[in-house]
Amino acid sequence: xxxxIAIALSMGLIGLVxxxxxxxxxxxxGTVLGILLAVGRSxxxxxxxxxxxxxxxxxxxxxxxxxxxxxxxxxxxxxxNLNAITSAILGLGLRSAAYQSQIFRGAINSxxxxxxxxxxxxxxSKLKSVQHIILPQVLRLSIPGWSNEFTxxxxxxxxxxxxxxxxxxxxxxxxxxxxxNLVLVIYLLIAFIYLVFVLSANKGLYYLEKKYQxxxxxxxxxx
Amino acid sequence: MALLEVKDIYKSYGNAQxxxxxxxxxxxxxxKVIIGPSGTGKSTLLRCINQLSPPDKGQxxxxxxxxxxxxxxxxxxxxxxxxxxxDFNLFSHMTALRNVSIGLEKVKKIEKEEASERAMDELRKxxxxxxxxxxxxxxxxxxxxxxxxxxALAMDPDIILFDEPTSALDPELIGGVLDVMRSLCxxxxxxxxxxxxxxxxxxxxxxxxMEGGVIVEKGPPKEMFIHAKMTRTREFLGRIGTLxxxxxxxx
Numbered sequence: 173x174x175x176x177i178a179i180a181l182s183m184g185l186i187g188l189v190x191x192x193x194x195x196x197x198x199x200x201x202g203t204v205l206g207i208l209l210a211v212g213r214s215x216x217x218x219x220x221x222x223x224x225x226x227x228x229x230x231x232x233x234x235x236x237x238x239x240x241x242x243x244x245x246x247x248x249x250x251x252x253n254l255n256a257i258t259s260a261i262l263g264l265g266l267r268s269a270a271y272q273s274q275i276f277r278g279a280i281n282s283x284x285x286x287x288x289x290x291x292x293x294x295x296x297s298k299l300k301s302v303q304h305i306i307l308p309q310v311l312r313l314s315i316p317g318w319s320n321e322f323t324x325x326x327x328x329x330x331x332x333x334x335x336x337x338x339x340x341x342x343x344x345x346x347x348x349x350x351x352x353n354l355v356l357v358i359y360l361l362i363a364f365i366y367l368v369f370v371l372s373a374n375k376g377l378y379y380l381e382k383k384y385q386x387x388x389x390x391x392x393x394x395x
Numbered sequence: 396m397a398l399l400e401v402k403d404i405y406k407s408y409g410n411a412q413x414x415x416x417x418x419x420x421x422x423x424x425x426x427k428v429i430i431g432p433s434g435t436g437k438s439t440l441l442r443c444i445n446q447l448s449p450p451d452k453g454q455x456x457x458x459x460x461x462x463x464x465x466x467x468x469x470x471x472x473x474x475x476x477x478x479x480x481x482d483f484n485l486f487s488h489m490t491a492l493r494n495v496s497i498g499l500e501k502v503k504k505i506e507k508e509e510a511s512e513r514a515m516d517e518l519r520k521x522x523x524x525x526x527x528x529x530x531x532x533x534x535x536x537x538x539x540x541x542x543x544x545x546x547a548l549a550m551d552p553d554i555i556l557f558d559e560p561t562s563a564l565d566p567e568l569i570g571g572v573l574d575v576m577r578s579l580c581x582x583x584x585x586x587x588x589x590x591x592x593x594x595x596x597x598x599x600x601x602x603x604x605m606e607g608g609v610i611v612e613k614g615p616p617k618e619m620f621i622h623a624k625m626t627r628t629r630e631f632l633g634r635i636g637t638l639x640x641x642x643x644x645x646x
Binding site for chain 2: 289291295296297300304309386
């Protein structure tokens with residue numbers, strides 16, 4: 173029994189690392205692409221913003237499992253072969269970008285247009301005003317929405333085992349087969365690990381949110 | 396050579412024609428006040444001058460250079476034209492000091508430390524040294540507007556355009572902003588859209604009365620207030636005088 177748990181734990185650890193890799197790279201891809209999409213949709217000309225709109229609608233309208241299968245099983249038919257973990261990161265990131273774009277676009281829209289007029293009026297170029305005036309505020313205002321998306325993506329990595337990624341979930345399945353008697357304990361443990369991750373991510377991001385909150389944007393608790 | 400020359404400016408938004416041929420000139424260090432009813436195109440005129448909204452027709456010349464020419468680098472020109480907004484438009488994520496120094500640092504490419512020092516000097520001029528490290532959200536409306544003026548001044552402009560700088564302020568805060576503006580008189584050219592008749596009367600070299608997208612009449616304050624030629628000017632000045640009072644006698 174003790175031996176079984178030791179094996180289970182070490183297997184779990186391997187899965188854990190992959191879960192973290194999927195989360196980190198997935199969110200990174202989603203954020204970089206999400207910011208680009210948001211800027212493109214807010215400032216881009218008609219064909220670009222229309223294309224982005226369609227991208228967002230499509231990616232938000234397909235179940236993640238279907239996206240994974242399309243990338244991992246579908247793409248090889250047209251000659252694009254990606255391994256399981258790359259496919260999973262791509263699927264997570266591309267979908268997350270569609271959601272994150274909404275978060276960033278909302279933040280862009282909430283910055284008063286007058287501040288951009290003010291930036292132009294002192295001789296700033298469009299690029300400089302985005303860099304120094306818009307983006308720093310957009311990132312601050314996006315933290316709450318982004319935290320939410322982060323935890324959703326973290327939990328959604330658990331679907332990646334369906335295309336063969338050896339993550340926390342995949343390892344749980346292995347252990348379940350080896351030790352059927354432990355099944356309840358295994359999944360409770362897995363649930364607990366996800367929960368700890370999500371709660372600590374929330375805590376850290378809440379700290380960031382408070383730290384970078386702009387004065388005057390705070391809502392205080394009222395009676 | 397005039398500092399600023401506005402030649403026959405036309406501007407429409409959709410079907411609404413806002414400006415219908417505006418022309419006037421300004422000399423160095425001159426103060427001119429534009430008055431007129433709401434929706435007359437006063438703000439649009441200011442935005443046409445610094446090309447935030449380029450005019451459909453007509454030209455703007457600054458220091459003998461046609462700045463309405465699309466080939467010109469407008470960012471370079473805008474450094475020379477300060478703009479003070481009705482709603483302040485301070486950058487919310489920056490302290491008062493940073494609001495003033497950012498232009499020096501990122502546009503004029505001045506070293507960070509020197510930019511901060513110069514920004515501090517500007518804040519001192521508008522009486523906000525103590526508030527330097529506060530954010531816009533922590534400042535009163537009057538203080539915000541003084542930061543707005545310091546921000547414009549820091550760029551060392553030839554002319555500052557003021558778009559109803561006191562209209563969003565509580566009555567008791569207006570005085571402080573007007574005092575700052577008065578202190579600039581004769582040091583930098585100012586083109587001020589305002590309803591503050593006391594300021595117009597005591598500080599302006601010339602008052603321009605605009606209505607319906609055209610200049611109805613212009614002249615020195617004394618002439619305009621005492622014997623305006625046009626009936627419409629007299630009507631407007633009479634009405635606005637009773638509304639806003641004339642607490643600032645003398646001067």
